[in-house]
Amino acid sequence: MSWFKTTKAYSVINNKCPRCHEGDMFLHSNPYNLKNMDKMPETCPVCGQRYFLEPMFYTGAMYASYAISIAITVATFVAIYTFYEMPIFWFVITATTILLVTLPFTFRWARTMWINFFVHYDPEVAKKVKAQ
Numbered sequence: 001m002s003w004f005k006t007t008k009a010y011s012v013i014n015n016k017c018p019r020c021h022e023g024d025m026f027l028h029s030n031p032y033n034l035k036n037m038d039k040m041p042e043t044c045p046v047c048g049q050r051y052f053l054e055p056m057f058y059t060g061a062m063y064a065s066y067a068i069s070i071a072i073t074v075a076t077f078v079a080i081y082t083f084y085e086m087p088i089f090w091f092v093i094t095a096t097t098i099l100l101v102t103l104p105f106t107f108r109w110a111r112t113m114w115i116n117f118f119v120h121y122d123p124e125v126a127k128k129v130k131a132q
């Protein structure tokens, strides 16, 4: 599975730096620590990659967040209507509950996904980081 560590999916799922895939994107590892769930260091603690590429950089992460939320809603819809016959009202309640419960993850994945559009994995940096 070492090939997986070089993919953007690894960076996004684990909220790791998009350049070295080692440094954490968020200061606190528990996303349900709601008070601190959005706290990020200015730079990667391992390779020094800047996390805020420009002012208001993560405003664009709303697009990624929207895409993730739609994916969760569609998956909920398919799961509910494959296994249960339930009125649309209960689908809305269930989907809303799932979206609220997964919100801290969605928030973080959206930010990591967004920076991954602009910063790419650098095997040379990763090699240097591992050598230290």
Ligand SMILES: [Zn+2]
Residues within 6 Å of the ligand: 017, 018, 019, 020, 021, 022, 023, 044, 045, 046, 047, 048, 049
């Ligand atoms: Zn890094």
